[in-house]
Amino acid sequence: MKPVYLDNNATTRVDPEVVSAMLPFFSEQFGNPSSIHSFGASVGAAVKTARGQLQALLGTAHDHEIIYTSGGTEADNTAILSALESLPDRNEIVTSKVEHPAVLSLCQHLEKTGRAKVHYIGVDSLGRIDIEAYRAALSDKVALVTLMWANNETGTIFPIEGLADLAKEHGALFHTDAVQAVGKVPISLKDSSIDMLSLSGHKLHAPKGIGALYVKRGARFKPLLRGGHQERGRRAGTENTPAIIGLGKAAELALAHMSEEQTRVKALRDRLEGGLLQRIPNCFVNGDLHDRLPNTCNIAFEYVEGEGILLHLTRAGIAASSGSACTSGSLEPSHVLRAMNIPFTAAHGSIRFSLSRDNVDEDVDRVLETMPGILEKLRALSPFWTGDDKGGKEFKPVYA
Numbered sequence: 308m309k310p311v312y313l314d315n316n317a318t319t320r321v322d323p324e325v326v327s328a329m330l331p332f333f334s335e336q337f338g339n340p341s342s343i344h345s346f347g348a349s350v351g352a353a354v355k356t357a358r359g360q361l362q363a364l365l366g367t368a369h370d371h372e373i374i375y376t377s378g379g380t381e382a383d384n385t386a387i388l389s390a391l392e393s394l395p396d397r398n399e400i401v402t403s404k405v406e407h408p409a410v411l412s413l414c415q416h417l418e419k420t421g422r423a424k425v426h427y428i429g430v431d432s433l434g435r436i437d438i439e440a441y442r443a444a445l446s447d448k449v450a451l452v453t454l455m456w457a458n459n460e461t462g463t464i465f466p467i468e469g470l471a472d473l474a475k476e477h478g479a480l481f482h483t484d485a486v487q488a489v490g491k492v493p494i495s496l497k498d499s500s501i502d503m504l505s506l507s508g509h510k511l512h513a514p515k516g517i518g519a520l521y522v523k524r525g526a527r528f529k530p531l532l533r534g535g536h537q538e539r540g541r542r543a544g545t546e547n548t549p550a551i552i553g554l555g556k557a558a559e560l561a562l563a564h565m566s567e568e569q570t571r572v573k574a575l576r577d578r579l580e581g582g583l584l585q586r587i588p589n590c591f592v593n594g595d596l597h598d599r600l601p602n603t604c605n606i607a608f609e610y611v612e613g614e615g616i617l618l619h620l621t622r623a624g625i626a627a628s629s630g631s632a633c634t635s636g637s638l639e640p641s642h643v644l645r646a647m648n649i650p651f652t653a654a655h656g657s658i659r660f661s662l663s664r665d666n667v668d669e670d671v672d673r674v675l676e677t678m679p680g681i682l683e684k685l686r687a688l689s690p691f692w693t694g695d696d697k698g699g700k701e702f703k704p705v706y707a
């Protein structure tokens with residue numbers, strides 16, 4: 308049976324058109340874009356075209372606002388370290404409890420090594436940011452606010468433009484990790500207060516190991532990698548030209564498919580979500596139903612282990628993901644679901660289905676046919692499960 312891939316927030320398939328666009332840059336067009344001879348010049352021109360394609364997707368106003376990086380992680384690290392170095396008389400960072408580890412681990416490290424004081428803003432049970440706590444954390448000591456545009460686990464979207472405006476009132480730099488948002492929701496940076504934005508190729512049907520950091524013209528910036536003069540001295544190292552060309556093509560395709568993402572992909576997601584909620588007792592959606600990525604569905608199945616569900620799904624040829632960290636050797640459920648105060652017995656049974664334009668109706672049908680049986684089997688074995696309605700009424704949730 309054809310495998311069903313519903314883990315697009317982890318990574319996406321490289322679009323065949325992206326592969327075709329990249330291929331010549333491994334062979335005939337192998338020149339170094341910095342070289343003046345013809346081998347280099349044509350590659351340099353292609354890199355410039357790719358920058359324009361990204362610019363169109365992000366709605367940026369100026370050339371040279373985009374710095375190619377090795378991915379989302381490098382873009383996030385660059386933005387954070389750049390801000391601290393650019394504003395040496397400020398040493399505070401404001402972020403949230405639900406950021407990706409690419410931001411959180413660095414913030415924790417900066418805190419541990421005494422290089423910054425970090426405010427981790429909480430969220431409510433739907434994953435919405437605590438605006439009052441955010442306002443209270445802002446001051447003229449804050450060098451950087453770094454908040455994600457959309458959450459990779461739940462798809463919850465933060466009101467990023469408004470949050471950026473508030474940061475500006477205190478003279479702080481504003482960075483957003485938009486790795487999950489770019490290509491899925493419209494973005495227009497030209498009139499926004501956002502100073503820096505991270506994106507990653509492999510989340511939008513480009514290859515892994517390529518990404519970009521947008522830096523608004525005039526915003527203070529210090530490079531992470533120093534060396535050659537590539538990227539106008541803002542990111543040294545010979546450019547990964549095939550991947551850059553691929554990222555440009557992927558950006559062009561993402562823009563062309565944007566309305567499909569909001570309509571067909573969203574309709575598939577909604578049918579999947581509605582179908583699961585209807586067929587399976589004691590489950591609920593994690594995240595903000597009103598402000599959410601169109602492709603993401605995170606459902607908590609109470610009184611079972613997410614790991615168990617994934618194992619059965621894998622056997623049925625369906626790829627999804629669990630928000631729990633137990634797959635990486637820890638018994639802690641996801642930091643995102645914990646920050647949302649999702650009861651322990653639900654957080655552990657949470658599964659993320661993330662779709663893309665590659666998915667079709669049959670994929671959703673397969674999940675809807677498969678999941679009820681899996682849940683029945685696992686719940687029959689669960690020490691917490693005492694039967695449908697009984698389970699809900701008699702069980703006292705344990706908060707993680």
Ligand SMILES: Cc1ncc(COP(=O)(O)O)c(C=O)c1O
Pocket residue numbers: 316317377378379380381383407409455457458459484486487507508509516517518
């Ligand atoms: C929100 C978010 N930020 C950053 C990253 C890291 O991006 P990359 O894998 O390109 O380093 C990811 C990918 O998992 C992500 O989902």
Ligand code: FES
Pocket residue numbers: 612613614629631633634637638639640655656
């Ligand atoms: S899902 Fe495995 S320990 Fe919670």
